[in-house]
Amino acid sequence: MTTGAASPTDQLAGIAERAEVVLVDFDGPICRLFGRKAAPRIAADLRQLILSRGVAVPDELRDGDDPLDLFRATAVFAPDLVGVVGAALTAAEVEAAASAEATIGAFDVVAACLETGRSLAIVSDNSAAAIGAYLGRRDRARYFAAVIGRGDHPDLLKPNPVPVVQALRALKVAPGAAVLVGDSTTDIAAARAAGVACIGYANRPGKAERLTAAGADAIVTDMSDLAGVLARTRRPVSQLPWVDSEGGPLIVVPASALGQWEGASVDDDDSWGDYGRACRVDGYVGVLGVGADQALVLADEPASTTYLPERRLFVRWLYASSEAEVVRLLPRALDIADWEDAGTWTTSGPAELFDSAYTGDGLEHTTHLAVDLPRGTYLIRTALVQPDESTALVLVHLVETMR
Structure with missing residues (x-):
């Protein structure tokens, strides 16, 4: 065959x-x-430079239009001028690069x-x-x-x-x-x-x-x-860890209270348990009691979300052409963000971000992300930002007030 x-x-x-x-x-x-300053002109300038130093240019190079060919040949017929010709070529290239x-x-x-x-x-x-x-x-x-x-x-x-x-x-x-x-x-x-x-x-x-x-x-x-x-030919590689939901809010539950978050309880009535409480949060964020602790609800949109610990910032990807664009435009988004206060959140320490429909002790069944935070109370600031025409983000910033 x-x-x-x-x-x-x-x-x-x-x-x-x-x-x-x-x-x-x-x-x-x-x-x-060399779109605007043709290579033949630069080659001619280099030939003139060599001639001005009293060195004859070989016949086969007198009409060439490639400056790099002339530079290569200089090492053979005028090695003492390699530095001079190279510097002149660099200057011409830098000038050309401007346009x-x-x-x-x-x-x-x-x-x-x-x-x-x-x-x-x-x-x-x-x-x-x-x-x-x-x-x-x-x-x-x-x-x-x-x-x-x-x-x-x-x-x-x-x-x-x-x-x-x-x-x-x-x-x-x-x-x-x-x-x-x-x-x-x-x-x-x-x-x-x-x-x-x-x-x-x-x-x-x-x-x-x-x-x-x-x-x-x-x-x-x-x-x-x-x-x-x-x-x-290759699958996209994420630069940041993202957490998605199946359509409802995301939740940030302190690690000490994970076992008390019951998610979408099927044994309850039509309230859907803790998940139902999270769904009733208005606006971008809200706070719910979980045992003796508090959970932070990221509501409004079932948007892919990541957490940047060095900024204490949740980034919610509403729409963008790619993750690379989200990463590229984030500094601009922070510069133009018009922050609004959205209350406070008190946490006993490090927490987990996950889909609020899941139970806190069932995270092995869903994507989740560690949120490394010291124990304390944080002012919550939110902003809807559009750093360009094709990108929109919701930013949720935690500002420590006291421990």
Whole structure:
């Protein structure tokens, strides 16, 4: 029995499935660095700089339009000028980074990696200064665990595998668990030499054939397509622990009183026991007696909820495009929150957050989250916050008043 070769789509999916980290070239997959100041002009400026130092440029480099090729060659025909040419190239790249246009779909790839728990690194022959200048324009540097830019030695540029190996070491990952996305044959060669799978980004006619011939394991012509494959091939990984309900309120019960929370009692009348009491709470929060203690009810919406102990803050996710967006927008949400006082809550100490329909001694049957709090009385503040058009959160903040 014979089987056909895997389709290009299956090959891409297989590579993405295995990838724990994604390494991305800068100029091409992330942005068009020289979109407004053409590379041929920069190469001409570098040639003029070399000539001004009394060094002749070899015939084969007199008409080249790739500044990186000229920088590589400088190490051979004018090694004393490597530092000068490298500095001039860096200055030109930093200038270009100020107006470089983002590649369509590039940050869809970033978002897909963040949402599926993959680390990201940039591995580029461009200078780290230029990469930093571009990422800093929109506060995007924080999305990348490492940035490997051009060093002082032209012979260590790709196709040398050293930059790829540096990225693997920075992210502490084996070659077999990484993939490199690049748009040049040198990217492909460097990845293969480092033992890393490689995806060619063919953004111009004829590139797919060249990248395939160089050994690319798969080809994409649109970074958005790559983002879609990355998003589909791994389950989303939560950055925070979330507690959901089956439709009713959530409850925060002190650990010492867990055995006294009876949840939705089927033996009672139509009141549904403790769960029914929680359902009758109006507004975002309320307090109910549980034995000699008090429980905090998170009401109004059956929203996914987490607790940030360092802020003593419950975050309730009403709607958002992703958990990554909730995490990203939380600082802004706190800045613009219009807090309202909602009474006080007295607790005997650490508590558990869970679906109020469950009994306190049956938490093994439902998702729950420890709420680490000292014994004391807390002022409750609430706020409905919309940090952008597609995100809405309810924040519940506990402010200690006395113990």
